[in-house]
Amino acid sequence: MDKDRPSTHKQVRPAEAAAGVPAARSSSSEIAAFLSSARSIAGSADGDGRLIFALDATMSRQPTWDVACHLQGEMFDTVGKTGGLNVQLVYFRGFNECRSSKWVADTGRLARLMSAIDCRGGQTQIGRVLRHANAEARGARVNALVYIGDAMEENIDELCALAGELSLRNVPCFMFHEGHDPAAETAFREIARLTNGAYAKFDRSAAAELAALLRAVATFARGGRKALEHAGGSAARLLLGQMKPGSGGNR
Numbered sequence: 001m002d003k004d005r006p007s008t009h010k011q012v013r014p015a016e017a018a019a020g021v022p023a024a025r026s027s028s029s030e031i032a033a034f035l036s037s038a039r040s041i042a043g044s045a046d047g048d049g050r051l052i053f054a055l056d057a058t059m060s061r062q063p064t065w066d067v068a069c070h071l072q073g074e075m076f077d078t079v080g081k082t083g084g085l086n087v088q089l090v091y092f093r094g095f096n097e098c099r100s101s102k103w104v105a106d107t108g109r110l111a112r113l114m115s116a117i118d119c120r121g122g123q124t125q126i127g128r129v130l131r132h133a134n135a136e137a138r139g140a141r142v143n144a145l146v147y148i149g150d151a152m153e154e155n156i157d158e159l160c161a162l163a164g165e166l167s168l169r170n171v172p173c174f175m176f177h178e179g180h181d182p183a184a185e186t187a188f189r190e191i192a193r194l195t196n197g198a199y200a201k202f203d204r205s206a207a208a209e210l211a212a213l214l215r216a217v218a219t220f221a222r223g224g225r226k227a228l229e230h231a232g233g234s235a236a237r238l239l240l241g242q243m244k245p246g247s248g249g250n251r
Contacts (some may be wrong), residue, residue, distance in 0.1 A: 006234070023048065027172075028236070033083040036193070037048065043218050048084045048223075049085045049086070049221040049222040049223075050086050050087075050088070050136075051085055051089070051142075051143060051144050052055075052087075052088050052090055052132075052136065052142060052144070052145045052146070053088065053089050053147065054091065054133075055089075055092075055114070055148050056092065056147075056150060057092065057093035057117050057121065057147070058093050058119060058121065059093075060150055060151050061119055061178065064178070065118070065119050070247070073210060077111060083104070083223045083248070086104060087105075087110060088101055088104075089113065089207050092122075092129065093117075093120035093122060095122050097120065097122075098128045098228060120171055123153040123154070124153045124154055126152060126154055126191075127158060130159065130162035130163060130165075133145050133173075134165050134166055134171075142169070143171070143221035143224075144173075145171055146176065147174070147175050148149065148202055149184065150178040150179040150202075151184050151214055152183050152184040152188070156183075156186070156187050159187055163191040166194075166195045167195045171195060171229040172198075172243070173199045174198050174200070174239070175188035175191055175215050176194065176210075176213075177201055177202055178201075178202040185199075185209050196243050197242070198239045198242040199226050200213055200238070212233065212235035213238070213239070215235065216228060216231065216233070216235040216236045217239070220239065225240070
């Protein structure tokens, strides 16, 4: 994934395109505005940890997007307040659109950028997110990937292969699942297992619990397993309970 142009990775075509119905596309002005904002959020890169924060912005999330976006913004704020952490926002939607921001320490500005995103019809592009994370990890350490989505419309074996590559690079995936899609749950749990991450429900009625989980993920991204063990609390225990004993991420 390139920050200034669409990725050339192959992917599953959206259902609309397969059915001969034109897929919803972002206008060139929308894309230019996003890229301009992303470039302007250069921020500093002084943090000790790097966390990729990835979102599914396809149309299936539209009914709850406003509420979810507010909660995602609170989650961003939670991560930002921990300090010592750089975050990159990644999202996909529509047909062949998958975007990433700069690595920044100012998550507040990224949250405002995220709030301007609206949903577009298309299938999931989780594979592109995982490939992007692998590419970033080849260039420099990535301590964790947080992903929020409600569906999975790709080949699960291909996703697992990409997750396996992330495991070799010590990039745990923390998969947050909105809704009740069993295919998504199966895939998210397997990606989390393969990368030594964790799976959790993205429940809008449990904002406090989600905030605690994000703080725990941020703690892990900054200081590894030892820092998470030291932090204590139910959220840390939930994550540690799913992660293999003795794992330390990139620490």
